[in-house]
Amino acid sequence: MNNHRQHIRQFLLLLLIWMILVYGVNLLMAGRFTMDVFRHMSINDGLFGFINFFAFYIYFRWIIPPFLEHRNLLRLFARIIPVLLGFIALKYTVAKLFFEMDTLYRGYRIEDRQRVEIFTTPAQYLVSGLWSGAVIVLAAFAARFFILWLQEDQRRHLLQQQQQQAEAAFLKMQLNSHFLINSLNSIYSLALVGSPEVVTANKTLTDLLAYMVDQPSDIAYRVPIADEVRYLQDFVALQRIRTGRNEGVVFNVPECLPEKKIAPLLLVPFVENAFKHGISNRPEKPVRIDLQCNGQQLEFTVHNYMSGTHRDKTGGIGLENVSKRLQLMYPDEHLLEITATQDEYYSKLVINW
Structure with a gap:
């Protein structure tokens, strides 16, 4: 029971830190705060940032610890790739169905004197998703190593x-x-x-x-x-x-x-x-x-x-x-x-x- 509560507290703390970092970085880059900026941040940093956090927590909680114990790279990649591709597909589906103009729209071109809107294709979204997914995996490793360092430091202090x-x-x-x-x-x-x-x-x-x-x-x-x-x-x-x-x-x-x-x-x-x-x-x-x-x-x-x-x-x-x-x-x-x-x-x- 205590272990379960500890995991819940850890989840909430990591979520809080994650959202503060995501919102904080983008607020600094926004320059000027308007309603369009607020909508953009609510969708891309709020909703999709929350989805990215779940991917981060899966790596952090269930994928990285077994790897650190057994050091099996093949098993690590076998677990990471399905999660990575699954979250890319989930985010693309949500973006396509509900926020196409906010997340996938890339502008337009003129063909035969007609305006043709351009959107991010699934292949393009996959490539960008692989890069952002790799960053999330690295962040999960960094967080896990940081917590292990804190625990080891606490053990050394206790000893x-x-x-x-x-x-x-x-x-x-x-x-x-x-x-x-x-x-x-x-x-x-x-x-x-x-x-x-x-x-x-x-x-x-x-x-x-x-x-x-x-x-x-x-x-x-x-x-x-x-x-x-x-x-x-x-x-x-x-x-x-x-x-x-x-x-x-x-x-x-x-x-x-x-x-x-x-x-x-x-x-x-x-x-x-x-x-x-x-x-x-x-x-x-x-x-x-x-x-x-x-x-x-x-x-x-x-x-x-x-x-x-x-x-x-x-x-x-x-x-x-x-x-x-x-x-x-x-x-x-x-x-x-x-x-x-x-x-x-x-x-x-x-x-x-």
Whole structure:
């Protein structure tokens, strides 16, 4: 049923385009619009243009597609020629019976002092009809190839989207596993020393994991910036519990956030990287996180002092993963700057909404 409706919509659209082109070209060539011009266009462009469109649609809908599938030229010509000759005969019959003076009249000559009117003969009409019929066949091929190109372009776009979705899902899986390993190691360290903060840390981790699981891998999906900031605050709280020094982290965020949305889990790798390789238990050298945003853009910076050792020896995706996700989710809409020295590490991300 849907396929039938699609063919009807396609038929009507092609008919509309056909008649616009036929009338439009002849209006431009007419120069001056009079009643004679209107009659001529109504017959030759309206009626006969409509008949020509049916020939065009038969080629387009039922003759060309089998040829493109099997590439059999003999079968193609065997189908085109009867349709071509049939429509030439139909148009000549209609012209002869109803519009002889409008379509077939070619003037007159004087024979024996008598006026003799001249009309297009069937043979002459056949020759001109073969030429115009060939143009209609070529137009049908052009329309079919154009639609096939559009469909192929749509398929390529869909495949590209599916590839991007798969890549985004893979990157998100790596991000989640990296985060989970680090968090479990932190809670395990608290449990070893019998810290009462284990319960709080476990609750915070549960909330973080619930947020992560709820986010789809769709590259077009966005969450309110307030939700992402809340997630970052929970993440920082978990790290403060692990280090036992609240002053080791400075997190500045505006009190009033704009009603904008951002790709989920995009900011946390910068913070995680700072805790992984930086110093987070010394107030004089804190991890500093700053977020500023307005109606036009978001600016997110993370600064940390290098610890000199990589405490976390588990595999990680690093900021290379983040760069790939940014290319997928914000192509040409972001700026990522990373500055690293022996003692300090600074990352800055700007996203244009």
